[in-house]
Amino acid sequence: MNLSLKYFFILKLSRMFFVNYLKYTLLMSIIFSGLGVVNAQTKIGLFDNHIDIGEVKSSGFASYNEKNQTYTIGGSGKNMWFDNDDFHYLWTTMQGDFILRTEVEFLGSGVDPHRKAGWIIKNDLNSETPHVNACVHGDGLTSLQYRTTIGSNTEEVVSKDSLPSVIQLERRGNEFIMSTSTFGAPFVEVKTINEGINKQVYVGLYVCSHNPDILEVAKFRNVRIIRPAPSDFQPYRDYIGSHLEVLEVSTGHRQILHSTSNSIQAPNWTPDGEQLIYNSEGRLYRYNLSDGRISPLNTGFAINNNNDHVLTFDGTLMGISHHNAEDNNQSTLYYLPVKGNAKPVQVTPRGAGNSYLHGWSPDNKKMLFTGHRKGQFDIYSVDILTGEEVQLTNQKTLDDGSEYSPDGIHIFFNSVRSGRMQLWRMNADGSHQIQLTHDEYNDWFPHVSPDKKWIAFISFPKDIDVNDHPFYKHCLLRIMPYNGGTPKIIGYIYGGQGSINVPSWSPDSKFISFVSNSKL
Numbered sequence: 001m002n003l004s005l006k007y008f009f010i011l012k013l014s015r016m017f018f019v020n021y022l023k024y025t026l027l028m029s030i031i032f033s034g035l036g037v038v039n040a041q042t043k044i045g046l047f048d049n050h051i052d053i054g055e056v057k058s059s060g061f062a063s064y065n066e067k068n069q070t071y072t073i074g075g076s077g078k079n080m081w082f083d084n085d086d087f088h089y090l091w092t093t094m095q096g097d098f099i100l101r102t103e104v105e106f107l108g109s110g111v112d113p114h115r116k117a118g119w120i121i122k123n124d125l126n127s128e129t130p131h132v133n134a135c136v137h138g139d140g141l142t143s144l145q146y147r148t149t150i151g152s153n154t155e156e157v158v159s160k161d162s163l164p165s166v167i168q169l170e171r172r173g174n175e176f177i178m179s180t181s182t183f184g185a186p187f188v189e190v191k192t193i194n195e196g197i198n199k200q201v202y203v204g205l206y207v208c209s210h211n212p213d214i215l216e217v218a219k220f221r222n223v224r225i226i227r228p229a230p231s232d233f234q235p236y237r238d239y240i241g242s243h244l245e246v247l248e249v250s251t252g253h254r255q256i257l258h259s260t261s262n263s264i265q266a267p268n269w270t271p272d273g274e275q276l277i278y279n280s281e282g283r284l285y286r287y288n289l290s291d292g293r294i295s296p297l298n299t300g301f302a303i304n305n306n307n308d309h310v311l312t313f314d315g316t317l318m319g320i321s322h323h324n325a326e327d328n329n330q331s332t333l334y335y336l337p338v339k340g341n342a343k344p345v346q347v348t349p350r351g352a353g354n355s356y357l358h359g360w361s362p363d364n365k366k367m368l369f370t371g372h373r374k375g376q377f378d379i380y381s382v383d384i385l386t387g388e389e390v391q392l393t394n395q396k397t398l399d400d401g402s403e404y405s406p407d408g409i410h411i412f413f414n415s416v417r418s419g420r421m422q423l424w425r426m427n428a429d430g431s432h433q434i435q436l437t438h439d440e441y442n443d444w445f446p447h448v449s450p451d452k453k454w455i456a457f458i459s460f461p462k463d464i465d466v467n468d469h470p471f472y473k474h475c476l477l478r479i480m481p482y483n484g485g486t487p488k489i490i491g492y493i494y495g496g497q498g499s500i501n502v503p504s505w506s507p508d509s510k511f512i513s514f515v516s517n518s519k520l
Helices: 003-035
Strands: 051-053 059-065 071-073 085-095 098-107 116-122 131-137 140-149 157-161 166-172 177-183 189-191 202-208 216-225 242-246 256-262 265-269 275-280 283-287 294-297 317-324 330-337 356-358 366-373 377-382 389-392 401-402 409-413 422-427 442-448 454-461 473-481 488-495 511-518
Touching: 059 085, 059 401, 071 085, 071 202, 085 116, 098 116, 098 202, 116 216, 131 166, 131 177, 140 177, 140 189, 157 189, 202 216, 202 317, 216 511, 265 511, 317 356, 330 356, 330 366, 366 389, 366 401, 377 401, 401 442, 409 442, 422 442
Parallel strands: 356 401, 488 511
Antiparallel strands: 051 085, 059 071, 071 216, 085 202, 098 166, 098 216, 116 131, 116 202, 131 140, 140 157, 166 177, 177 189, 242 256, 242 511, 265 275, 275 283, 283 294, 317 330, 356 366, 366 377, 377 389, 401 409, 409 422, 442 454, 454 473, 473 488
C-alpha cells in the first residue's frame, strides 16, 4: 500500500470514529436525562440540586430568585420521625465544620400544624440515614432532631423558642448547635452530640408537609452557608474570604454584591449613592453599584492603608490611615480628593504616635481619630490645615470609633470605661459624656444615619477581650434611635474586624453596607 492510500484509510477511520463518538454522546445524554442525572449547570443558588427524600405522593419543587437571592421550596411527605423521613430537599455537600443560617416563612395558613421546615444535615440521600435537623413546625414547636444510626428512631432536643423566623445550625466536630430567634431578637440555643454523622455530608434546606396528600411551601431568605476560620488561625496574618453585602434596614433583607477569597474590609457608601469604597491588603477599591465593576482607587504612595478610611459628609475628600514606613510604620492620617489620583496630604506629624481615623467634621476642617498619646488611647480632633490636636477624652481604658453627627453638635464613640465596650455620646468639645448602651455585648463603631434618626453599630459577643474587635466571630448588626433607646438586631453575621468599621449608610438612610466572612 502506498503512503497516500494509507493516509486516506486512516483519515476515513478517524471520521467514522468521530461520528460514532457523537452518536454515543448524544445517546448517553438522552439516557442520563431520562434517569434524572444532571450536571453542575443545574445548580440552584448555593445548592447543587433538589430531590424528594422517601416515598412521597406529591413531587416537591425548589426554585431560586437570583434578583433578591431567595429560595422557595414546596414539599410533601408523611413525616420526619421514627426511623424514616419524607420531605423535599435542596442540598449541597460539605466537609468539616460549617455554619448554616436562613430566615424562613411558611406561605399560606397550612393544613397540618406539624408541617416543618429548616436545615438538615444527612450522611446520604436515603430516608433512614443518620441526620441532624434544625426545624420549626407550623404550630411553633422548635427542636433540634437527630438520628444516630441507620434506621434508628429520631430523637430531639426541644427549644424554648417558638415560631422563630431565623434558624442557624452550626457544626463543630460532632457537636451540633441550633440557634433560633424571631428576627430582631437574640438567639436561643440548644445543642446535641451526634457521632453518627460523617465528615463529608449533605446539607440543605427542606420542607415536609406532614401530610402525604398535600404540598406545603416555605420561602427562605438571607441564606448563608459559612465555612469558618480554623481555630488556630493567626489574626492579621491568616485571612478567609469575604462577602461585600448591603442590608435594607427596614426589613433586614440582605444581598451579596461581591464575593472573593481575599480579605476585603470596611465599605464606605459614597454620598452620591453610586459606589462603595473598601480596603483590601492596604489598597482601596471602588465597587460600582450599577454594574458591579471594581476598580482601584489611586492613593499615590499610600498603599499600606488600614481599614480606617472615611469620606467627608459632602463626598469631596477622603481621609486615610496609612502606615508610614518613614515613621516606624505607625498609622498616620492623610487626606486626598475622593477621586484619588493626587498626592495625599499628611495631617498628624511624624513621631506623634499611632493615629487611627474615624470621622470628619461636617465643615471638612477637622478629623476625629483614636490617638496613642501619653501612654493611652483617647479620642482627638485635629485641624487638617494647622495640625493642632485637641484631646477630647482622657481615660486609662480604650476610647475608639468616634464620629460626628451630621449637624456637628455631637460625637458618638465607643468606650470600655464601664467594664464592657459600650456606646457613648459627647458634645463636640468633649463635654457631657454619657453612656448609651448597657448590655452584655461589646458594642463598636457607632454610625449615624444621614437623616439623623438611627445609630448603626456592630455588637461582638460577650466572651471576647473587651479591648479587641477580632476577626471571624458571631456578631450582630444593631441599630438604636439617635437619641438613645433599646437597640434592635438587623443582621446576624459571621465577621467582626473589618465588617463595619467606617460610616457605611446609604445617602437615603435606607441601606447599610458591610462585609461578612467565609472560607471560599
